[in-house]
Amino acid sequence: MTVRVVLVDDHPVFRIGMAALLDSLPGIEVTAQAATAAEARALFGGAVEADVVLMDLDLGDGSGVDLTRDLLRDRPGLAVLVVTMHEDDDAVVASVRAGARGYLVKSAPPDAVERAVRAVAAGEMILSPAVAQRAMAYVLGGRTATRVPFPQLTDREREVLDLVAAGLDNAVISKRLSLSPKTVRNHVANVLTKLAVPDRSAAIVRAREEGLGGA
Numbered sequence: 001m002t003v004r005v006v007l008v009d010d011h012p013v014f015r016i017g018m019a020a021l022l023d024s025l026p027g028i029e030v031t032a033q034a035a036t037a038a039e040a041r042a043l044f045g046g047a048v049e050a051d052v053v054l055m056d057l058d059l060g061d062g063s064g065v066d067l068t069r070d071l072l073r074d075r076p077g078l079a080v081l082v083v084t085m086h087e088d089d090d091a092v093v094a095s096v097r098a099g100a101r102g103y104l105v106k107s108a109p110p111d112a113v114e115r116a117v118r119a120v121a122a123g124e125m126i127l128s129p130a131v132a133q134r135a136m137a138y139v140l141g142g143r144t145a146t147r148v149p150f151p152q153l154t155d156r157e158r159e160v161l162d163l164v165a166a167g168l169d170n171a172v173i174s175k176r177l178s179l180s181p182k183t184v185r186n187h188v189a190n191v192l193t194k195l196a197v198p199d200r201s202a203a204i205v206r207a208r209e210e211g212l213g214g215a
Helices: 012-023 037-045 062-076 089-098 108-119 129-144 153-165 170-177 179-193 198-209
Strands: 002-006 028-034 050-057 080-083 102-105
Touching: 002 012, 002 108, 012 028, 012 062, 012 108, 028 037, 028 102, 028 108, 037 062, 037 170, 050 062, 050 108, 050 170, 062 080, 062 089, 080 089, 080 108, 089 102, 102 108, 153 179, 153 198, 170 179, 179 198
Parallel strands: 002 028, 002 050, 050 080, 080 102
Antiparallel strands: none
């Protein structure tokens, strides 16, 4: 049985290289590629065939975590393998909460890529002990878990909102979190949409009511 893979990543060099690697492996076929969240949603709104999605976490027009949640709501049988630069990124844990079966570090060697794709296609989870522990703490925490403000936000979006509420502008937040200014703008836009507030000032008021902004 052929494992059908869709690549979602906004870096064309990485995406092209990954497609070439996967297509060279027996029993694995790249059926489609998307550079943005919008392209991925359009693909999966159609008849694209996929068993595994390699999902970049930081897409130019949105969050890979949100996209993972949306795709799995419509296609619960998909195996999402998130691709990240840093395995300790909060977004990795957020993506597992959203239903991803694991993550792949972008620096992983070809044999590790192959193992990960075949494993998640077979229903396995690919997690480091640290990520698994944090994800399970969230799942099992129940009523004893610490209340998280704005649970509809990803961890990164909540982090950005905390800094916005502290009065920092996008340029400072960009440096503080080592993110591009464009990525920070996207996160802020996503926060405004998810909180259903008209502007940054209203978001700050909501955030401070929830105890954020103490940075």
